[in-house]
Each structure stands twice: as C-alpha cells, then as structure tokens.
Amino acid sequence: MIPPTTAQWIIECGNAKTKQPQPHRATLNTSTFDSLKLQKDVAIPPLQPNECLIKVLAVSLNYRDIAIPLEKFPSPARSSYVPTSDGAGIVVAVGDQVTLHRVGDKVCTLFTQHHQKGLFKIAMKKSFLGSNVGGPLRQYAVYTETGLVQVPQSMSLIEASTLPCAALTAWNALFGLEGRKVSPGDWVLAQGTGGVSLFAAQLALAAGAKVIQTTSSDFKGEKVKTLGVHHIINYKTDASWGATAKTLTGDEGIAHVIDVGGEETITQSFAAVKEEGVISVVGFLGNPDGQSNPDLFGKIFGQVAIVRGIDIGSREQFVAVCKFMERHGNRPIVDERVFGFEEAKEAFGYLREQRFMGKVVIRVADDDN
Ligand SMILES: NC(=O)c1ccc[n+]([C@@H]2O[C@H](COP(=O)([O-])OP(=O)(O)OC[C@H]3O[C@@H](n4cnc5c(N)ncnc54)[C@H](OP(=O)(O)O)[C@@H]3O)[C@@H](O)[C@H]2O)c1
Structure with missing residues (x-):
C-alpha cells in the first residue's frame, strides 16, 4: 500500500x-x-x-x-x-x-x-x-x-x-578517462581511508594494480592492510609522503593518484605521480580555510601529468561499477x-x-x- x-x-x-x-x-x-x-x-x-x-x-x-x-x-x-x-x-x-x-x-x-x-x-x-x-x-x-x-x-x-557517490567517483577516477584506465601493474595512490579512497583501493586491486594507501591512523592502516594494499604511509608522521610513495614504487611513480585533500595534498600528489600519470582531484578535505596554493600553476606546468577534476559520474558508469564489483566479489x-x-x-x-x-x-x- x-x-x-x-x-x-x-x-x-x-x-x-x-x-x-x-x-x-x-x-x-x-x-x-x-x-x-x-x-x-x-x-x-x-x-x-x-x-x-x-x-x-x-x-x-x-x-x-x-x-x-x-x-x-x-x-x-x-x-x-x-x-x-x-x-x-x-x-x-x-x-x-x-x-x-x-x-x-x-x-x-x-x-x-x-x-x-x-x-x-x-x-x-x-x-x-x-x-x-x-x-x-x-x-x-x-x-x-x-x-x-x-x-x-x-x-x-x-x-x-x-555506492552512489564514493564507488562511482572512485570508478570514474580510475576508469573514466579513455586511454588512461587503470591497468594491471599500475601503481595507485589512494589518500586517506574514507569512502572514495577505500573503493579506489578495492577497484584498483581487483583490476590488478598495486596500491599505496595513506592514513593519519596506524590503527586504520592495519585494518586497510587486510584489503591487500601493498603499502601504508602515515601522512601525519611522514611529512614527505608523496616522495615516499614514489620511492616505494622503485621510483617509477604513481599512475593514478586519488587526491582527496585538494590544496593541502596536491603538492605531495605531484611528488608521487609518474610522467603522464593522472592525478584525480576529487576532494577538498585538507583545505578547511580555503587557502590557495600559489605554486600550483608552476607544479602543473613543470610536472607533465594529467590533473583531472572529477564530478562523481554517470548512470552508465554506475551500472558499470556495480557489475565490476559483482564480478570481483567486492563488498x-x-x-x-x-x-x-x-x-x-x-x-x-x-x-x-x-x-x-x-x-x-x-x-x-x-x-x-
Ligand atoms: N569530486 C567528486 O565527485 C567527489 C565525490 C565524492 C567525494 N568527494 C570529495 O572527496 C573527499 C573525500 O570524500 P570521502 O567521501 O571519501 O570522504 P570521507 O569518507 O569523509 O573521508 C575522510 C577521510 O579522508 C582522510 N583525510 C582527511 N583529511 C585528509 C587530508 N588532509 N589528507 C589526506 N587524507 C585526508 C581521512 O582518512 P584517515 O582517517 O585514514 O586519515 C578521513 O578519515 C571529500 O572532500 C568529498 O567532498 C568528491
């Protein structure tokens, strides 16, 4: 009724x-x-x-x-x-x-x-x-x-x-840019242990990529390890976590960075990304006061990377990520x-x-x- x-x-x-x-x-x-x-x-x-x-x-x-x-x-x-x-x-x-x-x-x-x-x-x-x-x-x-x-x-x-925001956003970041979909063996850097970044880790691992996850909490880091991520970096205790991430890849660099901190994290994302890699600018968690990063233009120009703003994703992509998660048994x-x-x-x-x-x-x- x-x-x-x-x-x-x-x-x-x-x-x-x-x-x-x-x-x-x-x-x-x-x-x-x-x-x-x-x-x-x-x-x-x-x-x-x-x-x-x-x-x-x-x-x-x-x-x-x-x-x-x-x-x-x-x-x-x-x-x-x-x-x-x-x-x-x-x-x-x-x-x-x-x-x-x-x-x-x-x-x-x-x-x-x-x-x-x-x-x-x-x-x-x-x-x-x-x-x-x-x-x-x-x-x-x-x-x-x-x-x-x-x-x-x-x-x-x-x-x-x-699923509607976090999983779809992670999917769009990793699979939404034609020619730059995440591939087996790629390194992915997922920042924090929030919704988007955990979905990004799960999807990337299911696609055969290698994942580095950052967190402010060693306790959460231990839990995230159980997903199968390859490395954890505490971004509170490691001030150069972007460079550390790159070192962990054997200096190859990160193919896909999921940037959730915005102005606060983008410089570290540049330190981590590989040439022609993709930084998906997803969030603004690290910019509560709205300060701007005056060096940003120089970084983008000097780095040779793709910086891509993300706005969730389409219905077609939502259907795709649901099917992918079903197929790979992701929960x-x-x-x-x-x-x-x-x-x-x-x-x-x-x-x-x-x-x-x-x-x-x-x-x-x-x-x-
Ligand atoms: N563009 C889009 O389409 C889109 C879609 C969804 C979300 N977003 C945005 O993306 C961001 C993340 O969304 P979410 O839903 O995943 O958020 P969330 O679930 O609230 O995630 C919060 C987690 O992010 C981590 N974090 C917080 N500040 C951080 C910082 N300065 N540097 C690195 N990590 C930090 C923390 O992880 P630890 O506790 O492990 O430190 C925190 O627990 C938000 O700004 C949200 O508005 C954008």
Whole structure:
C-alpha cells in the first residue's frame, strides 16, 4: 500500500551557527547540526508517469552532506531541502510509463540525476541530490526512473547505499578517462581511508594494480592492510609522503593518484605521480580555510601529468561499477557503527569526527535483508 505521508529530515539553510571552520573535536559533537530538523507526516506527491516511489532502507553519508550544513560547501540558496547524497531502497510504486524498474526491485539513487552517460556538463549540477534535488534521508522518496539504478544482487541495501557517490567517483577516477584506465601493474595512490579512497583501493586491486594507501591512523592502516594494499604511509608522521610513495614504487611513480585533500595534498600528489600519470582531484578535505596554493600553476606546468577534476559520474558508469564489483566479489566497507533514522544528527557528527572507517550508514527502516 502506498503511504500518504513520510517522515523526513530537512536542512534549513542559513541556520548554521557559525560560518567559521570548526576544529575537529575529541568527542562526538552534534551541536553544529542544529539546522537539521526531523519533519513528520509530509505529504508524498502523486507519481508522474516516469517516476518511482521508493521505500528508503538505508542512506550513507558523504563529506558534502556535512560540509553543506557547516557552510563549507557551495550550495544553492534554498529555504530548506532534504539532505544526503546516497540512498538505497525498494520500489513500492511505479508510474504508468516506467520500464526500468518494477515494484519490489532494490535500487540505489543516482547522485547526478541528469548525468545519464557521456561527459559531465556543468548544467547537470542542478540535478545533484541532497542540495538541488531532495536527497534520500526520508522514509519514502519519489525519483524519475532514470535517477535510480538496480542494486547489485550480492549486496544488502546497507552496503548498496554506500555506492552512489564514493564507488562511482572512485570508478570514474580510475576508469573514466579513455586511454588512461587503470591497468594491471599500475601503481595507485589512494589518500586517506574514507569512502572514495577505500573503493579506489578495492577497484584498483581487483583490476590488478598495486596500491599505496595513506592514513593519519596506524590503527586504520592495519585494518586497510587486510584489503591487500601493498603499502601504508602515515601522512601525519611522514611529512614527505608523496616522495615516499614514489620511492616505494622503485621510483617509477604513481599512475593514478586519488587526491582527496585538494590544496593541502596536491603538492605531495605531484611528488608521487609518474610522467603522464593522472592525478584525480576529487576532494577538498585538507583545505578547511580555503587557502590557495600559489605554486600550483608552476607544479602543473613543470610536472607533465594529467590533473583531472572529477564530478562523481554517470548512470552508465554506475551500472558499470556495480557489475565490476559483482564480478570481483567486492563488498563495500561499512563502518562498524550503523545509525538509526532518528540518530541522523549523531551520524553527521560521527562523520565529522573522522573516527569511522569506510562508509557511515543510517538505517532508515529495518526490513533490509
Ligand atoms: N569530486 C567528486 O565527485 C567527489 C565525490 C565524492 C567525494 N568527494 C570529495 O572527496 C573527499 C573525500 O570524500 P570521502 O567521501 O571519501 O570522504 P570521507 O569518507 O569523509 O573521508 C575522510 C577521510 O579522508 C582522510 N583525510 C582527511 N583529511 C585528509 C587530508 N588532509 N589528507 C589526506 N587524507 C585526508 C581521512 O582518512 P584517515 O582517517 O585514514 O586519515 C578521513 O578519515 C571529500 O572532500 C568529498 O567532498 C568528491
């Protein structure tokens, strides 16, 4: 039966307590997520012919989900919106013209709803979930059929909820540039042990590449070793970790660098990359204050490498990474703590503390398999 209403979390824009960057705290702190509010009994809109209603089972968090309410991320001015970028659930109703999904299908949301295939276009940003288009942090949500992708059979919905941004971004970085797809024997440098970098490590290893992973935590480093990565470098204790990575390759250099730190890490990425290698500029975790790196242009010009900005990926690529993971038996790494729907603020705070490993997931409903 189709419910008339849903509960949902919303973010009220402009209500964040401060625009100043927040220091990382030793204990869980959720007070800055005051702009996150739980609404009950929100009417579900009638289905259009090409739309599906999904019962959301799980949502995974991405750094942008906390960066937007902390006002560290450019987002369109709206009075309020349903946050989060990734979700997985079950189709409970379909419009008359839907052909891609049936009632009962398990599906993931597509982050860039309008990016179906081919190259990314800036205009597609208006279809980003969890900002421009309402995200899945709600019990029921309506999306266009092309904005949903079938969940890999081998995965639970908790696991599948981690795929839409992080796995697709890692896939795009490693396989998205024609002529530069990761190949067996290539060296890959994945920075940190967050969602994108762990997927990058898994995908690269499955493709026969060799992986160097950085982390600020020796404890996390030990856990990552179990994935089969070849070397771990602690980027807090090794100030020249980019050069160290290159040395570990026998001075060959890194074919694919997954750069998540932006301005703070790009210089080290240049120290690590090989000639004509690819640095995928994915994130901005190391640039909380927005300082610029004045030397950047000289580095790009002097290094002879490909520096490629990444914006998630297309539906076609999402289908491809799901198939690849199925074929190679890859399972997403979900942090040991999974939050309840009512604990969304705690989950956002937990992500901010960076004590997790892999993906932080909110279980929206209990009937996952
Ligand atoms: N361009 C795109 O399409 C795209 C898509 C997804 C994400 N992103 C961006 O990519 C970045 C990573 O996303 P994510 O989802 O993987 O984040 P995440 O899951 O929140 O990852 C956080 C981890 O990154 C590592 N880290 C933090 N600061 C670092 C630094 N200065 N240098 C190196 N590593 C650092 C830490 O690993 P340790 O704890 O091991 O030190 C931390 O635990 C974010 O900025 C996000 O907004 C971009």
